[in-house]
Amino acid sequence: MVTKSSSPCYRPCEHLVDYKSKHSTRGFRALQRCIVVLPPGRPSVRTLSCDEDPVPRCASCAKSHGRLYACLICSTISCYSSSSSHARSHALELPGHELAIDLDRAELFCCICNDQVYDADFDWVVVCAHASSLAKCTSFSNGRTAPPLNVYSRKRNRGAEYKPWEPSSKDPLVLERGAAPLGLRGLTNMGSTCFMNSVLQALLHTPPLRSYFLGHCHNKAACQSKVCLGCDMDDMFAAAFSGDRTPYSPAQFLYRRYLFLFSFLNSWWQHAANLAGYEQQDAHDFFISAVEGIHANSQQPELRKGNDAECRCIVHRVFSGLLRSDVTCTACGFTSTKNDPCVDISLDLESTALEKQIYASSSTLLGCLDRFTRPERLGSNERFFCESCQSRQEAVKQMSVRKLPVVLCFHVKRFEHSAKNYRKVDTYVQFPLSLNMACYLSSSIARLRHGNRLIFVEGKGELGGDNDSGSTSPSSEFELFAVVSHSGKLDGGHYVAYLRLGGEWYKCDDAWITRVGESVVRATQAYMLYYVQRSLSDESSTTIPERFNQHQTLVLDEKIGYTSLLADAVQA
């Protein structure tokens, strides 16, 4: 029920107030019979027309296009334009006739104030007219029936009028058949493009990205850019989830990516070399450039900030986390903290003999993470300038995760491209299906570093606003959903993606998709691992991996051992 009082921010003009005081709602209610609702739900005023002249015309100049208004008192139709307003002349001639109704839109108009005015009782009348006309009509008033909506056709689905859906006779069959998971579709290899195909498969099944693009949150039709990775992603999602199982060619994506690389990285040699030989590229590089490209084409520029940590574009909302780096002076213990945004975590594989003794071997993901977050003594040639000592000192650096992203992407650094080395590290890395990042969070790491010092209580000191993550908080639990693996040598190798859907694993080898057992996935040489927060995962596993818990405890003990050594060293 519409409230009788008008909204506090709106003040009706004096003419409307005048009219209401004289005529109250009689005039509005009389109009209710004249208001028709034309498709697509637009209320409009139906005028009496004679056969010779079906269209309403201005009483003064017979104009029939533009804006026409009917006087509320005498029903005279007048035209309005900013240059000449017969509606205004009518109101000036006849006092009391200031208010009129827009024929096309059923809105109140004050001819003296030259602006639309609003009244709750009038709106109520329009709503009633709308409701009663909807009750009557079964098809569009112009006799046209609604065209069938093909959800995946370009440009024809954004903002279309809502039509209730009834299941057809085909739908139960589809459900019964136990069809292959949605969105599973091969990607053709267009010449060593497996590096791109494997990452695209992972992105296609990243739950928040999938929801975003399938929900048409990137409006292709309204997109201004000629070159837009967002539009290409939209196309790709539509193609992948269309139900068509024939392989899809992400040609646009490939083309755009080269354009993007060229214009944004501005590196001629890379561009020329890429195009010339379709050389194998690095899947991780592609992932980064795809993220940057989608960010750059984000349709809401006000959400895009220079600072990736605050950017609210879809890729940053999904992948962006915060890594914290603490550098502690060995002389005085002063710690300098820096937070850097990241869209993935790159993990080293190599470890020295000493490290192998102390830490769990880096041949597991957790081992790599331990190594990533362990305190690292910076060499004497890497001294940092300590503000409290005011001199260069040797320091200890420790990384931790300040803020976890929604989707956590790990990059296992298998490829070394340096001046002296150009090689691939083939070490097998074991990875869990369920991952708990709690012990790698900054709050956990800091607590371990300083023991239980009271000054570092939650919310104070250097922990800032960190959540209490000593226990397993829901947002630090992740589920694996995609693995990109590399096989073969440094040049001439091959990338495939493994996707976890509906409790099963699927190997995506360019155009060929096959279901594989979990053991195959576990044995693969992982290069990139994609984990999503458990609450968003389609596959929360219900079993608690026992060994995982044991391992975690073991690592913590070792950590405490090392850090207490450090504390002694600092105080000495």
Add this chain to the structure above:
Amino acid sequence: MELECRRASLHRPGEDLHKRDEPSLQEAINLKLVESGEKEKLKDLLRERLIECGWKDELKAQCRAFTRKRGRSNVTIDELVRAITPKGRALVPDDVKAELLQRIRTFLLSVQF
């Protein structure tokens, strides 16, 4: 909805300035469209297409932005229309324009003048 068409070459240059008794080609076409009810149908079609392609949503957003910037009580319909119209015209997708022009052309071919 405005028709863009050339004036008939009946008129010599310079004579266009005077208002003629007979309607110009543009006016005649418009009249025909209106009388036959085709204009109303075309308007409906245009509205439907512009909603489908997201144009309406986009313009709505533009209007909101404009109004927000100026302050709700500082904007009149005329100012809003004047500010938004050029953007609105520019944002109409080419295929919508093409479809409507095609419809008009088809209609004109079917009509006796």
